[in-house]
Amino acid sequence: MKILVVEDNERVARFVTRGLRESGHTVEHAANARDGLFMAASEPHDVIVMDRMLPGDIDGLAIIEALRKSGNRTPILILSALNDVDERIRGLRSGGDDYLTKPFAFGELLARVDALGRRSVPGSGERTLQVGDLRMDLLSRRVTRGSRAITLQPREFKLLEYLMRHANQVVTRTMLLEAVWDYNFDPQTNVVDVHISKLRGKLELDSERPLLRTVRNAGYMLCEHE
């Protein structure tokens, strides 16, 4: 993917661009708001990572608003040191697609960038999701693996749906908390892990190929292939 990183802090910028490059992305970096706006407007990117606080008279949110007004629909991940709920809402309202609070683990950033870059357009009329031999019928809410039917609780269904929509991508625990439970607080214990292991128990019987992989220091991935 081609990613634009607008970040004035040199160390954070280096950390982010290097990490994204190592993950196989093409990365461009702008260190201030003017360059960022210019680069974002002049060529297409798959994802923009935008620092909320930038030096100079334009801040990150203003750039996002300007881009959205000019019809630019590139997914934008906002980075911010502000963790208030209100700030988060303001960020998303200005046209950002996701919000990540500094400091963050790189795995979290990468997972969110991947999710933004490859997200399927909502309401595209899909009726089924398929990952390997796992099939989910969104209308009848039936899940099967091969010929075996899997019974899921409503919340487990939602969890699996999210994982399937982001198949072959790393999905972090916070992403799951936000997307599946709508909680943006830290539940202290590893409750998400327990949900995942329960879901895994239903998805993978002893004889079957593992589908749901745990990615160390990052989260989970639903994999199509070994």
Next chain:
Amino acid sequence: MNRLIRSSALTWAFGYVLLGIAALAAFAVPLWYAWNVTIFAGREEILRDDAQRLTEVFAHEGVAGLTAHINARVGLQIAGERTLLLTDGAYRPLAGNLSAWPRGVPAGIGMHAVMADLAGQPTHTLLVQTTFPGGYHLLVGRDLSRFLPLERRFTWGLFGAVTFLFVVGVGGAILMRRRLLARVQGIRQTVSAIMQGDLRHRLPTAKSDDEFDTLSQTLNGMLDHIEHLIRGISNVSNSIAHDLRTPLAELRSRLEELATTRPPAAETFAEIDAAVADVDRVMRIFSALLRLAEIDSGARRSGFVRVDAAAVAAEVVEFYEPAAEQKGVLFSFHSAGEAAVAGDPVLLAQAVSNLIDNSLKSVAERGAISVRVGRRADGAVEIAVADDGPGIADADKPKATERFFRGDTSRGTPGVGLGLSIVDAVAKLHGGVLQLLDNHPGLLAQMVLPVTAARSSR
């Protein structure tokens, strides 16, 4: 002197003295005017009438008649009331109560107010002099000195009153100022002591309940509050410093060890992962503190909506179910239907989550946790989380919601000691309270959220 002038007590006192004098003047001036105009003019008229009557007697009855009339009147009247004298052309007395024509009486007919020599002594007299055909002179007079003492007394009384007002006013002002200064001085000294950092000082209060006492009591209340807050802040910063030291110390020694021993790559990476985990722990503490600050600021109240506390709790319970199941804990949920409150759904969920999380950490395997949502008789919504774990010692209960407090029973379990602080803050934000009770055995933590509180505390 400058200070004297600037003293508000003196200014006020002078103002009142001037006001008093003005009032006296307003009283005395019309009185004086009335005295002069009414009484004096009246007296003149009476004298003229008298002289006129005597003239008529002379016209009708001649000198003999007038002499008899005057003698009769002098015999009747009270001494000194009226001066009457009839003389012949050479001023020799014919009748009356004066032995001789007084000296100092101007010649000519008319009225004179003069110092006349009556009966041997000079007297302030008002005289009417008439001359009759035949050279006879008539003198009708009235002693004015009778009213002199009265006038003098009036004047002296007036001056006395002004002097009294002035002396009492100025004296009172000086006394009052001294008293005020003493009180203000006391307050100033205390405040200076407080400004120098000793918050234990309190303003002196007498039992008099006057304005100064009321003010002092209010200020003392404010000082109590400030002291409490500052102590809280210093407790929190001490705790933060203390709680952050541990992971930071671990992190430091880990990094230092890495730098000095330079172990093989695999081990190095494991150590780096552990170091990142240390940093994450520190970050966790910071996010919890920031969240607390956000809740405490009350800013979230603007986003209050109608929330069904029962539904929120049910979702959190569902969220924790697998974790409870994994530990073999008997986890139950009861609700008496919808329990609507005005609130922040995310914060309420976090509060319930923290309570369940605490219980889950403290109960033994195969323990029991029950969550109940119900309405009290007064309409308040009650969210209760009860467990059969070790509970919180009675002595620790008041401190349990303090930041970073960890009771003996929770030591050794994971957590940073901010969970109950957040629950408490959320309850307060919603106008409610967090109660920590004994569940015999275990802990019964209940949040009581008044239904109207969210609206009234706005």
